[in-house]
Amino acid sequence: MREKSTAAIIEIIEKGATTSGDEPGESVxxxxxxxxxxxxxxxxxxxxxxxxxxxxxxxxLVRVTLTLLARRVSIRAENDPEGA
Known part of the structure; x- marks a missing residue:
């Protein structure tokens, strides 16, 4: 049986910041x-x-385009061993 796919959760955040308590339009x-x-x-x-x-x-749906920096890219059949 095939596993059900789900949509990704993408967070685009300012690390360490908060806007709670700010009035709308007061912070960037x-x-x-x-x-x-x-x-x-x-x-x-x-x-x-x-x-x-x-x-x-x-x-x-909401569409998002990301360009990521990859350490390694593996293109293979799911059940094939990596590096084969």
Missing amino acids: IAPNEVRLNGQSLLASADDPVIVHEISTRGDE
Whole structure:
């Protein structure tokens, strides 16, 4: 049986900052960290995160484009051993 896929949780945050207690429009967030499913990732400042248009339609998804820095990329069949 095939495992069900889920959509990613992407967080674009300013690490160490808070806006709680601020009035709307009173503070500015300067993001300096990107997380994918809770895991902090290396992203290049030369390739910013792009959050595409967001619709209020209930049948549309939010699309995000990320350019990440990879230590290793593995393209293989799931059950093949790595490095084979």
